[in-house]
Amino acid sequence: MTDNKIYFKFDGKKYGGNKGDTIASALLRNNVKLVGRSFKYHRPRGIYTCGIEEPNALVQIINEHNEPNVRATVKKIYEGMVVKSQNRWPSLKRDFGSVNNLLSPIFSAGFYYKTFMGPKGFWKNLYEPLIRRTAGLGKPPREFKSKSTHLHHNVDILIVGGGLSGLLAAKKLAGTNKDVLLIERENELGGILKNSNKVKSINDQEALEWLEKTERLLKNSANIKILKNTTVTTYNYSNHLTAIEDRLVGIEPDNKKPELILHKIRTENTILANGHIERFLSFRNNDLPGVMLAASFEKYVQRYGVVPDNNPVIFTNNSSTFSLLKLLIDRNCMPKAYVDVRDVKKIERETLDLLEAHNIPFYPKSEVEGCDGNNEIKKISLRTKKNKIIKIKASMLCVSGGINPDIHLFTQSKGLVKWDEKILTFKPEKSFQKTITLGSVSGNFIFKKIIDEVSQKLNFIDGANDLDLKIEVNGSEEFNIKEIWETKNNKKSLWSKSFIDLQNDVTTKDLTQAIKEGFDRIEHLKRFTTNSMGTDQGKISSINALGIVSKLLKKSVSEVGTTTYRPPYNPVSFSAIAGRSTYEFYDPERKTPIHPWHLKHNAVFEDVGQWKRPWYYKKFENETMNEAVQRESKQVRESAGILDGSTLGKIEIKGKDALEFVNMMYTNSFTKMSPMSAKYALMLGEDGMVKDDGIVCKINDNHFITTTTSGGAANVLSHMEEFAQTEWPNLNVYLNSITEQFATFNISGPKSRIILSRVFNNIDFSNHKFPYMTFNTFDYLNYKVRILRASFTGEKGYEIYVPPKYALTLWERIFYYSRDVDLVPYGTETMHLLRAEKGYIIVGQETDGTVTPLDLNLNWMIGKKKKDFIGKRSLTRSDIIKGDRKQLVGLIPLDKSYGIEEGQHVIEDKNIPSQIDKPIKMLGHVTSSYFSPTLNHSIAMALIKGGNRKIGSQIYVSTSNMNVIPVEVVKPNFLDPENKRLLS
Amino acid sequence: MTRTFSGDGIYIAQRDFQQILLRGKGDGRFAETVNGEISLLPPKDNLRMISNENFLFAKQSFDQWSLICLKNKDDEELSKIINTMNSNDELLASDCSYGQVYFEFSGDKMKDYLNKLTHFDFRSKKFPPLTIAQTLIARIDCTIYNLEDKYLITCNKSYEDYFKKRLQDTIDL
C-alpha cells in the first residue's frame, strides 16, 4: 500500500478512510450522505449522529460473523471491510419499497393491528411473508461462529463513563484502598474534552493536555482499572452491571479470538458519569440525509477530523450550539445561517458577538419549517419571526433540540427521575441503590459546578483525594433553552413527513392519531405507535415525544410521565450473552470411568442429565438402533449382559437416627429389615406423588446406602437435606453423596452367576449364600468391592460397586472371564426394553409428578404399619383414593404384528371421525412401548383412567397417521410373572 | 498422570490426592476420634483451613469437614482410618479419594484467569488465605482451598474432561 488509508467497501464501492474512522466518519470523509433506507416507508436516510444514539445509519457487515444492524457511527473500519446498506431493493438509490411512502395513509399508527386483521389465513400466508420482506432491518447470520467470552469483576466502585466527570471521580479515588473500575464506551478517554471545544482549559492547561496527564496518573494507580471500547448495557439489582467490550476495534474478526467480552460487574457503589445525549426536533422532512445533530457534527470535526459540510445551517433552541458556531468560524467554515428559536434577548452575549463579528445570517425567534431534496437536502425553508418563509440553499442542517441526561442506566437501577422545568428534561432525583450520578447525567450542565459536585458526592469515601482544580470554558457558563418540540410546517405532499421516531418511521401525526383513538397513556401510546421501540430506543427522540404528547393532552410533561427504560441500554449480541456456553460447552458433560471403553466399542451416547450414557452399541457399521437393541436384549435374556450404571446416584446416610430418617424419606419400612440386605424403595413428595425410586441398602440401623435415579441424584440429596436441616435438625443423621466414589456395573442374565464366580472366585454366589436383595463388601485384589444381588431386567443379576480408579480394569477383567459366555454390553435403550417386559417403572417415564404409588399398583411398597413418612397423609386425600384415577396397565396389540407408538392417546372409541369438531374422549396415554424380541410382539405400558378395572378388555390406541390400533389391557408384567428367572 | 496447563501468568497442575468427607457435630467425641486417627484436630471456625505436611483440613460448614491427604496412603490404610472414624456413630466419614480431581492454580494472573470462569470474589478481603470456598467454576460445583500463593481447586471426577477442556479453552482465547 502506498498511503496510510484503510480501504473498505460500501455497497460494492471502494472507499478509503483513516485509521480510527468509524464507517460513518469514513463515509462522510468521502462525502457519502445516503447510507440506508427506513424501516417502514423506505425513505432515504443518512448519518444523523456520531455515536451510540444513531437511529438511521444501520448497516450490515459482511464477514465471518455477518453482523446485522451495526451502527455505522460506532463500528470502526478495518482493511478490506465489506459493508452493505440495509432495507433496500434492488439498490439504495432506486428502492422499490419506497412506494410504501406513498401508501403511507395505510401505514399509520397501529397499522399492523388494524390492516391485517382478515380474512382468516391471510396473515400466515400473505401478510406476514410480505411484511417480513419489506419491513425489518438487516439479515441475521446463518451460523453462530463468534467466540465471545465472559469476565467477572468484583470491585468497590464502578465508574461508568470516562468523560470529564468520570475522570474527576477516578482522580479523587486514585491511590485509595478502593478497587475502582472505570468503563469508557469510546476507544479513548475524555468525553466532552475530545468531542468539543467547550472546555478551554483546566488548571491553565489545555483540556487535552490535562486529559493526557490525568490518564497517565490513573494508569499508574494500582487501584484503578480502565476498560475502553466497553458499553455498560444493564444495571441490575444488588449493584450488578453488565458491559460489552468490543475486542476487535478496527480489526477483522478471525474466530480464534473473542470478538466480544461480556463483563459482569459486582460493585459496592456505582458512579454514573455517562453523560448526556442531544435531542433532535421535528419538522417537515427532518429525516432527510443532511440533517445531523449539532454536537455530532462537532464530534466529527474534533475526534475524526472530518468536516461533514463546509457551510451548514445551524438550527437551535438552546445555548449549547455556541461551541459549534465557534468551531466552524475558527475553521473558516461560515455557516449559511444561524436559526434560533429564542428571542434575541434570551440569547447569550457570546453567540451574538460571534454572529455579528463574522456577519453570519442570523434568524432569532425563527424556526426551520422543513427541508427539501431527493436523496439529500438541497433547500432549507425557514419561518422567520414575522411568519415569513425564506428558502436557503444548503446541503446540511445541524439541529439541537436540547440536552437529555442519559438517565437510561439510572432508571434501570430503579432510581427516581424528575422533570426539570429549567433545563426541560428528566434528571435523576433519588437513587434506589448505592448509585451516584455525576456531571451532565445528573442534570448538571455547568462545567464549573462539576468539581464541587464530584467533591461533595464522593467525600464519604475514606481517603479520597482533594480536587484542587479550575475550569475555564468557551462561551457562556449558563445553560439556556426554550421549549419547542415540533415546528409549524406547510404540508406539501404525501412525501412531506415530520418524524418523531426515525428508526421505526413514526411521525408526529401518528402520535396525534393515537391520542384521538384513545391511547392517551404513554405506555399504551408507545406500543400502539411503536414510538421509541427501535434498537436505538428513541435515544434522541423519546423525550420529544413526551413533549408533543403533553401539548396534545394539555398536561405537563411530568403528568404524562416517561415510559420504562429497560435493559439493555444498547443492543447486545446473542454471542456475547452465550459466551462459551455453546457447542462443546453447551452444558457441562459428565463421563463415567468406563467412558473410554464405550468409545472404543462404538457406543452411541444418550444424554441423561449431564451424563453421557451408552444408548446402544453398534456391533457393525450399519447396524441400526433397533437392530442393536433387539440383539442386546435377546442376548441378555439368553446369556448375560453388562450395563455401566455408574451414573446412578448414591447417598451414604449415617447417624444414631439414620433408621428413623430413612423410614421417613421412603414409603417402605426398614425397621425389621436385616442388616446387609436391600430393598427397592419409593420416595414421594409431600403431595403423595412419586418423586424417585432406588435401592436402599442397610448396613445396620445407623448406616445406610441408597441409590437414586441418574437424573434425580442431586434433587434427591437436596430433598433429604432439606428435611434433615429444616424439619428435623435434632435428628442425628448425616448425608454424603458418594455417587462419584463408586463405579457401578449391572450384570444380569442366566449366566451372570457363572461370570461372577469366575471373576471373584473366592465368593460363593449360590442362591443360598447370596440370596436376592442382599449385599456384601469383599476384598478383591488390593481394593474393596461391594456386590449387591439385584436386578432391573427380571433376570438373575448383580450390581458391582468399585472405586473408579479400578473400575476400567475390573470391567475389562469381567469381559476377559466371559470370553465363552457371550456377555453383551448393553445401553440404556435395552435396559428400558428389558425392564418394560417386566413392567418395572421408570420415574419420569411412567410418572410425571401426578402419579401416586397406588396409581402404579405399588401398594406393596408402602409400609402399612408406619405411622408417618413423607407424603403418607396425601395418599388418603379424597382425590387420591378415587377409583377412576389413571392407573398403570399393560397393552398388547390384538394383531401382534402392529407396533404401538410411545406417547399416543389411549381411547375407548374405535372410530376417529374424519372431521373432529369436539374433543375425543381420552383415557390416557402410552408411557412406554417396545417390540419384545423374547416375546416376539409389541408390548406397551399406559396410564389410563380406571385402568385396573379394564384389565382384560379391549380398547384402542391412536397412531400418528390418524388410525387406531385395537389393544388388549393386561397386567403390566409381560414376562415371567412368577419371577423364576429373577430368583433362580 | 500429572497434566499441566500454562498460559500467560497462569500455571495449572493436576494433582492426585486422597480425600475424606466428614460430617458430624465437631464436638469433643468427634474431634477425639479424628485426632486419634490423624493427629490433627478439626478446625473450629467455619471456612477455616489448617494444614501440616500430611493433611489439609478444612471446615466447609457447621457440620462438614474436608480432609485431604497430601501424601498418598495405600488404600488399605485409608480404609482403615475411615472405618475407625465410622465406628463413632455420630460421625460419617465418606471416602471420596477417587471421585474427585485436584488442580493447583498459581501465577500472577490466576485471579483474572479464574474470573473468566467464575463470578467468585477472589479479593483477599473477601477470600482470605487459609480459608476455603465452595462455588461454581465453569458452571460446575467446585471447592477452592486458598493457600495464599496458590489455589487448590477440586471438582467431581466425572467432570474432569469437561473441566480440563474449559481450562485449556480459557487459556487459548
Added chain:
Amino acid sequence: MLLIKCPYCGERDQSEFTNGGEAHVTRPKNPELETDRGWAEYVFIRSNPKGIYYERWVHSHGCKKWFNAVRNTSTDEILLSYKIGETPPPIKKFQNRLKSPSGEPDVGSGNFAVKKP
C-alpha cells in the same frame, strides 16, 4: 443477579442459590390427625404477599445448607438472611421503601418514575 448472603459462606451471587418457597411452614406433628383441608394448607397453600416475605433458600452450589431470608417481593431486595432455627425478625422491623396508593412502586417503574415537581 441478586447478591445473597449465605449465613455460613457470606455474600454470593444468586446463581449459587435455589429458592425453597415460603419459610416457617411447619410440618404437622401428627399428619394422620389432619383433615384433608388442614393437610392441603400445609402442602399447597402459601401466603405469596406483595411486600415483605419470609422464604427459604438453599446454597445449592456452595455449602448446600438451607437458611431463611426476608425478601421484599415488590423490589426483590433481600433484606436479611438468618439460620434455620433462629427466630424470624418481626415484619414491622422492615420498611417497604416503595409505597404508592395503586400498589406500584413510586420509584423506577414506568409512569410512576415521575414525581410531580
